[in-house]
Amino acid sequence: MRRYWFEHLALPAIGMTILLAIVEGLAIDLQLASYIYHQQTGQWLLKDHWLLQNVLHTGARQTLITLYVALFILWLSRCKVPLISRHQRCLGYLLLTAILSVGIVAGLKQITQIDCPWVIIGLGGELPLYSIYQQRPASLPSVNCFPAGHASAGYAWLGLYFILQKNAPQWRWRVLLLVLLLGLVLGVTQQLRGAHFLSHDLWTLTICWLVAALLSPMLYSTRKTK
Numbered sequence: 001m002r003r004y005w006f007e008h009l010a011l012p013a014i015g016m017t018i019l020l021a022i023v024e025g026l027a028i029d030l031q032l033a034s035y036i037y038h039q040q041t042g043q044w045l046l047k048d049h050w051l052l053q054n055v056l057h058t059g060a061r062q063t064l065i066t067l068y069v070a071l072f073i074l075w076l077s078r079c080k081v082p083l084i085s086r087h088q089r090c091l092g093y094l095l096l097t098a099i100l101s102v103g104i105v106a107g108l109k110q111i112t113q114i115d116c117p118w119v120i121i122g123l124g125g126e127l128p129l130y131s132i133y134q135q136r137p138a139s140l141p142s143v144n145c146f147p148a149g150h151a152s153a154g155y156a157w158l159g160l161y162f163i164l165q166k167n168a169p170q171w172r173w174r175v176l177l178l179v180l181l182l183g184l185v186l187g188v189t190q191q192l193r194g195a196h197f198l199s200h201d202l203w204t205l206t207i208c209w210l211v212a213a214l215l216s217p218m219l220y221s222t223r224k225t226k
Helices: 002-025 028-039 050-079 082-086 088-112 149-167 169-193 198-219
Strands: none
Touching: 002 028, 002 198, 028 169, 028 198, 050 088, 050 149, 050 169, 088 149, 088 198, 149 169, 149 198, 169 198
16 A cells, blocks of 8 residues: 555655646746747637637536536436446546545635736736735735636546556556546646646646545455555
């Protein structure tokens, strides 16, 4: 178990801490957002683009919500369907990690008060830039742009990696890659629209991974994990 926690909790946490420190230290958030903004001729032209807004934002969110509801219905039917009953623990774990991941991110958005790129001076807005490590004046308008909520809808499925690690380890890396790609696409969608900085998505990924990792012991019985 010591090795398990090192590989799945300590090591990812250390790696993400270093990555976030680099992003903050090199001001990559502002540089990347400025590049995207100026590539759109000094305005967020893609903010209301049909592909990003209707398909990859609204459409993707509705699709993922439908999948969450379907997962919940499957979990509720565990007593009536033998096949589902055999995977009750996995379904419950995946449902719980998804709800907690999205819920924690949504809750943090209400209290962190971090601005979106599109309201920042030099990026089409009128507000100064404050990082997540700075105290934002209470006199400024209330906002809820951090962490990245849209990306959490994709990263919330990271629990699939831990399920497959237990039941079908040969598939765990492929599925992990697919989940990471899903979260990345959703995150980049919002960055292109001016709704989030890169670090917002990295923090969301970190939160979702930590939730999935910390809850992973519920996948196992009282037997010791090898």
